[in-house]
Amino acid sequence: xxVLNGERSDLLPGDTLASALERLGLELxxxxxxxxxxxxxxxxxxxxxxxxxxAARVEVLTAMQGG
Amino acid sequence: MDEPGTSNGAxxxxxxxxxxxxxxxxxxxLLGTGGFPSLELLSEAIALSGTELxxxxxxxxxxxxxxxxxxxxxxxxxxxxxxxxxxxxxxDAVMTARLAREAFDTDWIKLEVIGDEDTLLxxxxxxxxxxxxxxxxxxxxxxxxxDDPVLARRLADLGCAAVMPLGSPIGSGMGIRNPYNISxxxxxxxxxxVLDAGVGTASDVTLAMELGCDAVMVASAISRAADPLRxxxxxxxxxxxGLLAHRAGRIPRRRYARASSPVEGMAELGLD
Numbered sequence: 001x002x003v004l005n006g007e008r009s010d011l012l013p014g015d016t017l018a019s020a021l022e023r024l025g026l027e028l029x030x031x032x033x034x035x036x037x038x039x040x041x042x043x044x045x046x047x048x049x050x051x052x053x054x055a056a057r058v059e060v061l062t063a064m065q066g067g
Numbered sequence: 068m069d070e071p072g073t074s075n076g077a078x079x080x081x082x083x084x085x086x087x088x089x090x091x092x093x094x095x096x097l098l099g100t101g102g103f104p105s106l107e108l109l110s111e112a113i114a115l116s117g118t119e120l121x122x123x124x125x126x127x128x129x130x131x132x133x134x135x136x137x138x139x140x141x142x143x144x145x146x147x148x149x150x151x152x153x154x155x156x157x158x159d160a161v162m163t164a165r166l167a168r169e170a171f172d173t174d175w176i177k178l179e180v181i182g183d184e185d186t187l188l189x190x191x192x193x194x195x196x197x198x199x200x201x202x203x204x205x206x207x208x209x210x211x212x213x214d215d216p217v218l219a220r221r222l223a224d225l226g227c228a229a230v231m232p233l234g235s236p237i238g239s240g241m242g243i244r245n246p247y248n249i250s251x252x253x254x255x256x257x258x259x260x261v262l263d264a265g266v267g268t269a270s271d272v273t274l275a276m277e278l279g280c281d282a283v284m285v286a287s288a289i290s291r292a293a294d295p296l297r298x299x300x301x302x303x304x305x306x307x308x309g310l311l312a313h314r315a316g317r318i319p320r321r322r323y324a325r326a327s328s329p330v331e332g333m334a335e336l337g338l339d
Contacts, residue, residue: 066124
C-alpha cells in the first residue's frame with residue numbers, strides 16, 4: 001500500500017509521482033510544491049518519471065501561513 | 068546622519084538598508100504570515116507594514132484548499148522566508164529545509180527546532196546540530212534562538228547569516244523580558260540580530276530597535292490584533308522610531324532631575 005500525505009491511497013507500484021500529484025489536484029508545474037518519498041527529496045525534474053515502489057510513503061508539501 | 072525626511076508616507080531614517088547574506092532589505096520589519104484570518108487581510112497587512120520578507124511554513128497539500136498563499140505573496144512582491152516550524156529534531160528541520168528549498172527555490176531558511184510544547188522554546192543542542200548541517204549544505208540560515216548571548220555567538224560562529232533571539236515565547240505578547248541579554252547579543256555577534264517572538268505591541272518593537280537590533284520579526288501581534296491593518300501600520304512606524312532613536316543616541320538615565328530651563332536670570336519677585 002502506498003501512503004500519500006499520511007493516508008492510504010489507491011496508487012499502485014509503478015505509478016509515477018505525476019499520478020500522486022494528480023490525486024491531490026496538482027499539475028506537474030504547480031508552484032511552491034515539494035515532494036519527498038521515504039524521507040528523501042525528489043526534485044521537480046524527476047516527478048514525471050519517478051516510479052513508486054510498494055509501501056512507498058509520499059509527502060507532498062506546500063506553503064501554509066505560519067511563523 | 069543623513070537628513071531625516073519623508074517619502075511614501077514613511078520616515079526616511081537615514082540608515083543604510085539592512086543586509087543579510089548579500090540581500091538588501093529597506094524594511095527592517097519581517098512579517099510572519101501565521102494567524103491572518105484571510106489571504107486578503109494578509110495581503111493588505113503586507114502593504115501597510117512595508118515588509119519585504121515574510122515567513123511561510125511547509126505543510127501537506129490539502130485537496131481543494133482555497134487560494135494559493137505563494138501566489139498571493141508573489142503578487143505582493145515580497146521574498147519568502149520558509150521556516151521549519153513544528154520540527155523537534157535537527158533531522159526533521161534539515162529535511163524540512165531541503166523541501167523548502169525545492170518548493171520555493173530559495174536557500175534561505177528560518178531555522179526553528181522546538182524543545183518544549185508549552186513554551187515553544189528552542190532546543191539548543193538540536194538547533195546547533197541543524198544549523199551546522201544546513202550551513203554546510205549552503206543554506207542561508209536564520210536561527211530562532213533563545214536570548215542567550217553564548218548560544219547566539221555559537222550560531223554565528225557556525226556561519227548563520229543572522230540570529231533571531233526571542234523577546235519572550237512565541238505568541239505570548241510579553242515583549243522583551245530580558246533587554247540586557249538582547250543588547251549583549253548585539254555586542255556578541257557581527258551578523259544581523261533580528262528580534263523574533265514575543266512582540267505584543269508597537270513599543271516592544273521600538274525597544275528592540277533601540278537596543279540595537281537590526282530588524283524585528285512580528286506575526287501574532289499584527290495578525291491577532293483587534294485591527295490587524297492598523298497594527299501593521301503601527302509596527303512599521305515603531306521600527307522606524309526605534310531605529311531613529313538608536314541612531315540618535317538616548318540620554319543617560321539619572322537618579323535626580325536635571326533642569327531643562329536655565330537657572331540663571333530668575334526674577335526676584337520678593338515674595339519671601
